[in-house]
Amino acid sequence: MVATGLSEVPRLSALMTRGIQNGVEGPRMMEGHEATTLEPELQCFIKALWSPSSGIVDSHxxxxxxxxxxxxxxxxxxxxxxxxxxxxxxxxxxxxxxxxxxxxxxxxxxxxxxxxxxxxxxxxxxxxxxxxxxxxxxxxxxxxxxxASHYACGCYFTLSNTKSPFKHLIYPIPEVGGLGVHVSLDLNGQIKFGLDVEWIKGIDDIPSFLNMYSH
Ligand SMILES: Cc1cc2nc3c(=O)[nH]c(=O)nc-3n(C[C@H](O)[C@H](O)[C@H](O)COP(=O)(O)OP(=O)(O)OC[C@H]3O[C@@H](n4cnc5c(N)ncnc54)[C@H](O)[C@@H]3O)c2cc1C
Known part of the structure; x- marks a missing residue:
């Protein structure tokens, strides 16, 4: 997780503390140059939070x-x-x-x-x-x-026809309503950027079983 400005460093520290309280193993702050050694295509001039025990799983x-x-x-x-x-x-x-x-x-x-x-x-x-x-x-x-419900939607953007420039999951500081546009890798090595957050106004709650009658 990468801080893009000095003002974000306290939030990185707070997230590290919360991670430790939640039992996450081994998180630590690293300097920008350490992060770019791990990920040469990343721009990180300040600090990053490294979580060696994070990863991806076969959800099914x-x-x-x-x-x-x-x-x-x-x-x-x-x-x-x-x-x-x-x-x-x-x-x-x-x-x-x-x-x-x-x-x-x-x-x-x-x-x-x-x-x-x-x-x-x-x-x-x-x-x-x-x-x-x-x-x-x-x-x-x-x-x-x-x-109350507050609905939002978001898009993923796939990077196609090229080898992934990254080896790790890379996140910004979370934003309101989402994790911020981050880099995800799946088990096949496919890379995605997303999700962006678009708040949707004026939609009433619709139970999923009534969805088919709502349009
Ligand atoms: C595109 C996308 C990518 C994501 N990627 C990640 C990720 O990489 N990592 C991560 O941690 N999280 C990810 N998430 C978030 C994660 O999927 C959700 O936070 C999580 O699924 C929420 O779980 P839930 O059990 O609260 O709700 P849901 O998974 O939505 O489960 C609700 C269940 O209730 C059932 N249900 C609804 N109405 C009724 C009814 N009337 N009667 C009976 N059953 C009903 C539904 O069928 C459904 O099975 C992603 C989400 C999206 C949309």
Whole structure:
């Protein structure tokens, strides 16, 4: 991670401290010339934060391994299942669940009767970009506890037809809403620059299962 001005050095130090607190192994500050020795095509005149234990993983294999580990500890996964909403009854949240193929053939105009209602002890809403939208479909959940959504989109730019000039992942100081345009390498050695951040205004929350009816 590279500081491009003296004013960014305290942020690099703060990120190093946070990394150490989070158990990252071996991060250290390096002078600009050390960084350019590692990466001759990099411009780094001030300082960089070096994290020797950072790297890239095969995300699909990682997920398979996490699934295996979770199942061996008693987790049951319910694939092709869509949460369409829920309601509060007493002090419990009841979750309304459908098989995803039922939703796929739904034309969006009529009310769906709930196929299955789950009454869990604990609910973790981890629906990614759809999480606030799903929360809003929980009848009886006060609006004031649902975080507002702020959507942004971004692009990656691929460097093609040339050998990668870099051997490491290279990041600027993170910006609001993103990591800053950084250099990513994938397992095939393909290099990408991105993501840029473009804030999107005027979009209402759309649960992912309703996306197909929104345009
Ligand atoms: C192009 C791109 C590149 C990225 N690269 C990196 C990277 O290199 N390294 C990194 O660390 N991070 C990267 N990220 C970020 C990372 O992918 C996200 O931070 C992470 O996936 C968020 O995880 P999540 O579980 O919160 O949400 P998600 O991964 O979005 O998972 C949400 C899940 O909820 C499910 N869901 C949604 N609605 C419903 C519903 N109604 N019922 C049932 N299920 C539902 C969805 O199908 C999905 O499986 C990248 C992101 C993008 C877009």
């Amino acid at each position: 294999s990682l997920m398979l391994s996490l699934v295996g580990e979770a199942e061996s500890h008693g987790t049951t996964f319910s694939y092709n299942t869509t949460v369409i909403g829920g309601h509060i009854e007493g002090n419990q949240i009841q979750i309304h669940v459908f098989e995803s193929n039922v939703i796929a053939s739904w034309n969006g105009s009529s009310e769906l009767d709930s196929e299955l209602i789950l009454i869990p002890k604990v609910v973790v809403n981890s629906a990614g970009l759809s999480a606030p939208a799903i929360a809003k479909r929980m009848k009886g959940l006060p609006d004031c506890i649902i975080p």
